[in-house]
Amino acid sequence: MVTVFGLGFVGLTTALGFAHLGYQVYGVDVDEARKATLRGGEIPFLEPHMKDVLQKHLGRNFSITDNVKEAVADSEYIFYCVGTPYGNEGSADLTFLFSAIDATIKAVEESNTADKRRVLVTKSTIPPSTTAEKILPYVRAKGGAAEHIGVANNPEFLREGHCWEDFIGADRIVLGCNDDVSAQMLKELYRPMEIPVYVVSHSTGEFIKYLSNTLLATMISYANEMAAVADAIGGIDVADAFHILHMDKRWNGCDMTSYVYPGCGYGGYCLPKDTAALLAQSAAKGFEPQILKNVIRTNRERPGVIAERIAASVPQGGTVGILGLSFKPESDDVRDTPAYKIIRALLDKGCQKIVAYDPAAMEEFARRYPELDIDYAADRREVCERSDVVAVVTAWKEFADVPSLGDQPVFDCRYMFSKLEKD
Numbered sequence: 001m002v003t004v005f006g007l008g009f010v011g012l013t014t015a016l017g018f019a020h021l022g023y024q025v026y027g028v029d030v031d032e033a034r035k036a037t038l039r040g041g042e043i044p045f046l047e048p049h050m051k052d053v054l055q056k057h058l059g060r061n062f063s064i065t066d067n068v069k070e071a072v073a074d075s076e077y078i079f080y081c082v083g084t085p086y087g088n089e090g091s092a093d094l095t096f097l098f099s100a101i102d103a104t105i106k107a108v109e110e111s112n113t114a115d116k117r118r119v120l121v122t123k124s125t126i127p128p129s130t131t132a133e134k135i136l137p138y139v140r141a142k143g144g145a146a147e148h149i150g151v152a153n154n155p156e157f158l159r160e161g162h163c164w165e166d167f168i169g170a171d172r173i174v175l176g177c178n179d180d181v182s183a184q185m186l187k188e189l190y191r192p193m194e195i196p197v198y199v200v201s202h203s204t205g206e207f208i209k210y211l212s213n214t215l216l217a218t219m220i221s222y223a224n225e226m227a228a229v230a231d232a233i234g235g236i237d238v239a240d241a242f243h244i245l246h247m248d249k250r251w252n253g254c255d256m257t258s259y260v261y262p263g264c265g266y267g268g269y270c271l272p273k274d275t276a277a278l279l280a281q282s283a284a285k286g287f288e289p290q291i292l293k294n295v296i297r298t299n300r301e302r303p304g305v306i307a308e309r310i311a312a313s314v315p316q317g318g319t320v321g322i323l324g325l326s327f328k329p330e331s332d333d334v335r336d337t338p339a340y341k342i343i344r345a346l347l348d349k350g351c352q353k354i355v356a357y358d359p360a361a362m363e364e365f366a367r368r369y370p371e372l373d374i375d376y377a378a379d380r381r382e383v384c385e386r387s388d389v390v391a392v393v394t395a396w397k398e399f400a401d402v403p404s405l406g407d408q409p410v411f412d413c414r415y416m417f418s419k420l421e422k423d
C-alpha cells in the first residue's frame with residue numbers, strides 16, 4: 001500500500017500512477033478546496049487524461065483521506081510530493097516536506113506500527129545533500145530506526161501538460177537510496193512499469209533532477225541571449241535562424257528544440273526555483289557557479305527588455321494588449337509566469353492601460369496577482385480591437401491568426417509567426 005502526501009501535479013499523478021499499476025493508494029493533502037474538487041472527480045488544474053484516470057480509480061483503489069494515521073499504518077511506501085518553493089536567498093524551503101514527515105512519524109507512533117518496514121520517499125525536488133544531511137538524521141533523531149524505516153528520494157521528471165504520459169511512459173526511474181532493503185522494495189514497486197531503474201546514492205539522485213532542470217534553464221537563457229545578440233547586430237531573422245538550427249539531424253526528433261528557442265524567459269513552478277536553489281546550495285558549500293548565475297540573470301532581465309520594446313511603441317495613453325498569461329501554452333499554471341513580470345514592468349514604465357486574455361489561465365492569474373490593475377477580455381479578438389499594440393506572450397496555438405486580426409503592431413515575444421519556407 002502506498003500513501004502520497006501532496007496532491008498537486010506530481011502527487012496526484014504519482015498516486016493515480018500507482019493506482020493504475022494496481023496498488024491501493026491513499027492521497028493526503030492539507031488544501032481543503034483541492035481535496036473537495038478531487039473528491040468530486042474533478043482535477044483542480046488543466047492536465048489532460050487525469051480526470052478519466054481519477055474517475056476510474058477514485059473510491060476503488062484510490063482514496064483521498066484525512067485519516068493520516070490509518071493511511072500510514074497500512075502503507076509500506078510513503079511518498080512526499082509536497083511543494084518545495086523558494087526559501088531564503090533562493091534556497092529551497094523544506095517546511096512542507098518536514099511537516100509531512102512529522103505527520104508520518106506521529107501516525108506511526110499513534111498507530112503502534114513502528115515494527116512495520118517502511119520506506120519514506122521524497123519525490124519533491126530537494127537540493128543535493130538534503131536526504132543525507134537533513135532528512136535521514138531527522139528521521140533517526142525522531143526514533144525512526146534503520147531496520148524499520150528506510151529513507152530515499154525518487155526525483156520526478158514529468159512536464160506539466162504531459163503529467164500522465166510522462167509518468168506512465170517515463171524513460172527511467174532514479175532511486176537515491178543507500179540501503180538494500182528500501183532499494184529492493186522500491187524496485188518491486190516499480191517493476192510493473194518495465195523500465196530501467198537506477199539505484200544511486202542519496203545525493204546523486206537529488207543532483208540528477210537539478211542537472212536536468214538547470215540544463216533546460218541554461219538552454220532557454222542561451223537562446224534568449226542569442227536573440228539579444230542578433231537584435232544588437234541587426235538584419236537577423238531570429239525565428240528563421242533557430243528553426244534552421246533545429247534542422248540539424250543532431251537535434252531532430254529529440255524533443256528538446258522548444259528549450260533552445262528564444263521567448264520571454266523560463267517561468268512556471270520548477271525551473272526558476274530549482275536553478276536558484278542549486279546556485280544557493282552550491283554557494284553555501286563553497287563554489288559559486290558562474291554559468292548558473294548568468295543563466296538566472298539573463299532570465300531575470302528578459303521580461304524587462306521585452307517590456308521596454310513594447311512600451312517604446314505605445315502611443316501616449318494608449319492600450320497594450322497582452323495575449324497569454326500562463327507560463328506555457330496548454331497550461332493554466334501562472335506561477336512565476338513571464339506574463340506577470342512583463343505586465344508589472346509595463347505598468348512601472350507608465351503604460352497604465354492593459355487588456356489581457358488567456359484561453360485557460362485568466363481566472364487563476366487574476367486570483368494570484370490581484371495587485372495588477374488591468375482589464376481582462378473575452379477573447380483574442382477583443383484584445384486586438386481594444387489595443388494600440390498587441391504582445392503575444394504565451395505561444396497558444398489559437399494566437400496564430402493574431403497578425404491578421406487588425407493593423408496594430410504585434411510583438412511576437414515567442415517568435416511564433418515564422419514564415420520560413422523551403423525552396
Ligand SMILES: NC(=O)c1ccc[n+]([C@@H]2O[C@H](COP(=O)([O-])OP(=O)(O)OC[C@H]3O[C@@H](n4cnc5c(N)ncnc54)[C@H](O)[C@@H]3O)[C@@H](O)[C@H]2O)c1
Nearest residue numbers: 006007008009010029030031082083084096100124125156
Ligand atoms: N510541477 C512540475 O512540473 C514538477 C515536475 C517535477 C518535480 N516537481 C516537484 O514536485 C514537488 C511538487 O510540485 P507540484 O507542482 O506537484 O506542487 P503543487 O503545488 O501542485 O502541489 C503540492 C501539494 O502539496 C500539498 N501540501 C503542502 N504541504 C502538505 C502537507 N504537509 N501534507 C500534505 N500535503 C501538503 C499542497 O496543498 C499542494 O496540493 C515540488 O518539489 C516540485 O519542484 C514538480
